[in-house]
Amino acid sequence: MVMPAYGSGAQPTVWLPVNLDELQALKYELSGKYCYAAGATLLRTQWEGGLVPVPEHMISLARIQGASGVYVDGEELVIGALTRLSHCATDVLLQQLPLLQSAMNAIAAPSIRNVATIGGNIVSGVGDSIPALLVYDAQLYWMTDNGMEMHSLSCWLNGVWEGRRNLNDVLVAIHIPLENTSLPDANSERTSVTREISFYRKLGRRETFTASLVTIAFHGELGADGRWNKIAIAAGGGSGMAMRLPESEKLLLGVEASVMQASSLAATVMAEFETYSDVFATEQYRKQTAGNMLGAGLWEALRL
Template identity: 85%
Template sequence: MVMPAYGSGAQPTVWQPVNLDELQALKNELSGKYYFAAGTTLLRTQWEGGLVPVPEHMISLARIPDASGVYVDGDDLVIGALTRLSHCATDVLLQQLPILQSAMNAIAAPSIRNLATIGGNIVSGVGDSIPALLVYDAQLYWLTDNGMEMRSLSSWLNGGRDGSRNPNDVLMRIHIPMENTPLPDANSEQTAVAREISFYRKLGRRETFTASLVTIAFHGEVDIDGHWIKIAIAAGGGSGMAMRLTESEKLLLGGETSVMQASSLAASVMAEFVTYSDAFATEEYRKQTAGNMLGAGLWEALRS
């Protein structure tokens, strides 16, 4: 059995398993009296604010092989859950996902991004990477009590709403399907993609290192005739869970691109987005802001 790395007194004992078997054994032995740790940037903030207690044990995931880095696996682009945000922001492969790289650069300050991981940002349930990953149809691979299991990001988020998540599951990697959409030849039946329109926006209480009030992401594909053939829209922010805005997607899908769609999209988003009120902003403000940000982003993209 793996030995603890350190810990004494009021400080948690930190364990550093070196493979998945050791990790699974520790989960069973410690009986839920632990937190998983990677960059620990969020955990430290929560402890200092008294939001969560310091646990008896911490299980570091830093030595688990193949849990970090970015690579291609078949038709998927794979991101290890322990990959630092700063690495994600500059990785050459992730340049194919401009919305995600925009999100990485909008999270916290550079010093935090050098420590924090994409897995930690996701597992928080409210991370600013989540809207971007939603529009890319991200799939999450978890080490569960029954072995490795895959769930879509959308279904995992829904598990937070209905209480079906298992806190003992460990996020190991993120898979993003990479669709090959080159312009076809004249005899091809494949729909030609003439243009991609993507943008990401975050509104916070100040420029950096603060929880967002509203975060939005938009990814669309337009055919050579100027019609939308793919639309994905997501919104979140603050301590609210991000969501795909499927009704707003249907509003655009199949239609001809036009700057006139910006106002109707804004109104649809305001009606569909489910959010909350707190001391910093009302629910109505967040809904209106999400609609305005998406409408303005679409207007700017179509005008350019």
């Protein structure tokens, strides 16, 4: 059995399992009196702000074998959940996912990105990587009490906001279908794609190093006939749930691309996006901003 690394007094006892078997055993032994940590950047902020109590035990995921790095596995691009944000921002394979790399560079400061992990950003439920991963149809690979399970990011988010999340589950990896990348050996149907249009935007309360008010992601593919043959749009931001926008996607799918679509897209997004009000921005402001950001991004991309 893995032994604790350190811990005394008011500080949690830190455990360092090196594989998933040891991790699963620790879960049962500690009987829920623990929390998981990887980079722990968000946890430190929450503890210092008194938002969550310091646990009796902390299980560090930092040494789990095979849970970091980026590689191709069959028809999927796989990102280990413990991969640092800074690595994701520069990884050669992830250059095929420009929206995700844009998101990585928009999160916090470089010093934080050197410590924080993509898994931690996702598991927070409100991370800025989530809209980008939604448009790439990301699947999440979990170690659960019942064994290893795969769930779509969209389904997992719905579970979080409906209170069905199991805090004992551990995110191991993120899987993205190769057909959603530009890798040479991806789906052969991509030969009909003549142009890809992708953009990611984050609006915060100041220019950098702040939580977002609104975050949007757009990925579209144009066929030889100039029509949209694939569209994926997502929006989120702040402490609200990021979501795909299927009605906004339907507005464009199969239609010939035109800058004139920018205003109608903005209006549809405003009507569809579900968000919230807080002391920093009203629900209406967030909805309007998401619509304007997506409409402006589409207009800029198509006028070139």
